[in-house]
Amino acid sequence: MQMRNRFSLRKSVRTLLSLACLSAIALGQSQRTVTKLAEGVYEIEHARNGGGNTTVIIGDRQVFVVDSCFLPSAAREDIAQIRQWTNKPVSFVLNTHFHNDHNFGNRVYMDAYPALTIIAHVETKADMDRFGPGTLVREEKDAYGFQKMLDTGKTPDGVALTEDQKTEVKTVLAEKPAVLEELKNIKFQSATLTFEHDFALDLGNREVQVKFLGRGNTAGDAVVYLPKEKIVVAGDLVVYPIPNMIDGYPVEWIQTLQNLAQLDADTIVPGHGPVLHDKSYVYLLRDLMKSAVDQVNETLKQTSPAMFQTVNDVRGTVDLTPFRQRFAGNDPDLATAFDDLSAQLVKLVFEEASSR
Ligand SMILES: [Zn+2]
Numbered sequence: 001m002q003m004r005n006r007f008s009l010r011k012s013v014r015t016l017l018s019l020a021c022l023s024a025i026a027l028g029q030s031q032r033t034v035t036k037l038a039e040g041v042y043e044i045e046h047a048r049n050g051g052g053n054t055t056v057i058i059g060d061r062q063v064f065v066v067d068s069c070f071l072p073s074a075a076r077e078d079i080a081q082i083r084q085w086t087n088k089p090v091s092f093v094l095n096t097h098f099h100n101d102h103n104f105g106n107r108v109y110m111d112a113y114p115a116l117t118i119i120a121h122v123e124t125k126a127d128m129d130r131f132g133p134g135t136l137v138r139e140e141k142d143a144y145g146f147q148k149m150l151d152t153g154k155t156p157d158g159v160a161l162t163e164d165q166k167t168e169v170k171t172v173l174a175e176k177p178a179v180l181e182e183l184k185n186i187k188f189q190s191a192t193l194t195f196e197h198d199f200a201l202d203l204g205n206r207e208v209q210v211k212f213l214g215r216g217n218t219a220g221d222a223v224v225y226l227p228k229e230k231i232v233v234a235g236d237l238v239v240y241p242i243p244n245m246i247d248g249y250p251v252e253w254i255q256t257l258q259n260l261a262q263l264d265a266d267t268i269v270p271g272h273g274p275v276l277h278d279k280s281y282v283y284l285l286r287d288l289m290k291s292a293v294d295q296v297n298e299t300l301k302q303t304s305p306a307m308f309q310t311v312n313d314v315r316g317t318v319d320l321t322p323f324r325q326r327f328a329g330n331d332p333d334l335a336t337a338f339d340d341l342s343a344q345l346v347k348l349v350f351e352e353a354s355s356r
Pocket of ligand 1: 099
């Protein structure tokens with residue numbers, strides 16, 4: 001299990017420059033927005049580069065923050081706003097998973113609140129420790145890789161960039177120097193407390209439940225549930241409008257989403273994107289993954305086991321286009337992002353089948 005995990009992570013680092021990743025970056029919003037979910041509960045959606053969503057849960061005694069986002073400047077802005085909302089201390093930051101756009105702001109919170117406890121699933125802490133310290137070096141490599149894509153007009157896999165994609169790459173590159181400058185001045189801070197299954201906290205008239213519902217986006221995805229307010233903070237198990245599938249465990253992810261949908265909730269905070277007010281998108285994600293897994297398995301059953309094939313042998317037999325309209329509507333950019341995602345999903349499913 002651990003070896004498979006490592007393999008998956010190495011892959012994730014290698015595919016940072018994929019088209020699916022580029023689409024995900026380009027889909028980011030230009031403005032930071034804040035949404036009040038209940039009295040004392042807020043979701044912050046960061047501007048592009050800022051990182052994944054942050055959720056702030058304020059109790060009578062303490063504050064609990066879900067995900068510390070990526071850029072130190074974005075985390076500082078969030079803390080300044082929390083201090084306007086309440087004079088209670090942030091006692092807990094929970095990192096939903098190891099991807100650094102959800103936890104690189106940890107150090108900023110630790111500096112602002114020295115008594116802070118940073119919580120993560122045990123697998124997430126292990127992965128953060130492995131990959132967090134290399135963040136600056138990877139960002140520098142990314143910048144170099146994007147520049148090379150622009151110079152050659154191709155992805156590292158040799159796929160020609162469209163004009164739209166070239167514009168996306170230029171946008172990403174233009175923002176890189178400021179990002180690198182910020183990262184140079186800050187050290188990575190890992191989790192200080194780990195858990196394996198679940199636990200509950202009382203912040204003072206505010207119950208917070210932290211759950212591990214199974215693997216999905218990573219090996220240690222944590223979900224935060226507020227039973228009274230019927231709010232679920234899902235991390236990147238749920239990313240809207242196009243899921244994030246740089247790596248992950250699609251077969252188990254289907255069941256994990258099913259477990260998530262069983263929580264009594266009417267507000268779902270995705271890892272990226274606006275707040276969702278019902279479970280329909282969670283079911284859509286589950287159905288997309290199930291369709292990919294079923295189709296790949298059917299092909300392997302009728303041909304030969306995955307170990308004797310490559311992903312390109314099975315790709316043509318998997319058709320996810322019936323889902324395109326449901327994810328992308330009539331938006332051509334979203335449709336392109338969906339197609340990039342589909343290709344990535346088939347690859348993940350095939351690799352998961354190969355490892356069995
Ligand atoms: Zn993310």
